[in-house]
Amino acid sequence: MEGLRKLLIVAAAVVLAAATAAEGRLVYVGGGKTTWAANVNFTEWSSHQHFYVGDWIYFGFDKHTYNVLEVNKTSYETCNDVGFIKNITRGGRDVYQLTEAKTYYFLSGRGFCYGGLKVAIPVENIPPAASPAPSPANKNSAASSTPPPPSAARFIGLGLLTAALAASALSTAMF
Ligand SMILES: *[C@@H]1O[C@H](CO)[C@@H](O)[C@H](O)[C@H]1NC(C)=O
Ligand SMILES: *[C@@H]1O[C@H](CO)[C@@H](O)[C@H](O)[C@H]1NC(C)=O
Ligand SMILES: *[C@@H]1O[C@H](CO)[C@@H](O)[C@H](O)[C@H]1NC(C)=O
Numbered sequence: 001m002e003g004l005r006k007l008l009i010v011a012a013a014v015v016l017a018a019a020t021a022a023e024g025r026l027v028y029v030g031g032g033k034t035t036w037a038a039n040v041n042f043t044e045w046s047s048h049q050h051f052y053v054g055d056w057i058y059f060g061f062d063k064h065t066y067n068v069l070e071v072n073k074t075s076y077e078t079c080n081d082v083g084f085i086k087n088i089t090r091g092g093r094d095v096y097q098l099t100e101a102k103t104y105y106f107l108s109g110r111g112f113c114y115g116g117l118k119v120a121i122p123v124e125n126i127p128p129a130a131s132p133a134p135s136p137a138n139k140n141s142a143a144s145s146t147p148p149p150p151s152a153a154r155f156i157g158l159g160l161l162t163a164a165l166a167a168s169a170l171s172t173a174m175f
Contacts, residue, residue: 023054024052024054024097024098025052025055025056026058027049027056027057028057028058028060029042029045029057029058029059029060029119030042031045032060033058033060034060034061034062036060036061036066036068036108036117037066037117038066038112038115038116041116042119045119046119050124051098051121051122051123051124052098052123052124052125052126052127053100053101053124053126054097054098054099055097055098055123057121058093058094059092059094059095059096059106061092061108062092063089063091065112066108066110066112066117067089067108067109067110068087068088068089068096068106068108069084069085069086069106069107069108069109070084070085070087070096070104070105070106071084071105071106072105073103073105075107076105076106076107076118079107079118081107081108081109081110081113088106098121101123101124101125102122102123103120103122103123104123105121106119106121107119
């Protein structure tokens with residue numbers, strides 16, 4: 001009986017982890033864990049990224065120095081930090097989910113936007129699953145027009161965390 005219960009908990013945790021992982025990737029803004037910072041070139045960084053609906057973006061920063069505000073396009077261009085759409089700032093390890101296929105705009109207030117601490121994030125719908133290999137005749141045209149699939153790197157961290165929490169909650173309830 002004891003063994004079966006443990007097995008059920010593990011199974012539930014695995015299912016939960018898989019479900020959470022499928023919700024979207026975690027993308028570190030600027031490429032690292034503390035790269036929402038004044039010396040990062042976000043134009044350069046974002047030009048190498050693809051963002052899909054459901055992805056989470058992570059802002060890692062010194063909360064005493066910077067903040068993160070979602071703004072509209074006009075405010076992004078003029079570095080206006082008044083009348084922002086959403087204040088993302090919490091503890092400096094802040095995540096935000098991209099739920100719509102549109103361009104999101106973020107900046108840091110306190111004057112840092114003027115030095116380049118701002119980023120535009122164009123979000124696309126998740127491309128349809130890869131179709132069977134194209135025939136040789138149309139291979140070239142298909143290859144050039146097919147967007148790359150989302151990276152395999154999934155939001156495993158949150159999945160495992162959720163799984164761990166679920167397992168501990170379950171074991172508290174059952175034993
Ligand atoms: C940032 O990178 C872009 C693209 O590589 C480049 O054109 C621009 O000059 C860079 N900006 C700064 C401030 O270095
Ligand atoms: C963008 O936000 C600013 C600040 O709230 C506001 O003044 C402006 O009208 C907005 N622009 C658009 C196009 O919504
Ligand atoms: C954003 O939220 C943080 C945390 O709640 C708060 O400390 C900060 O003052 C807010 N910033 C602005 C510009 O409203």
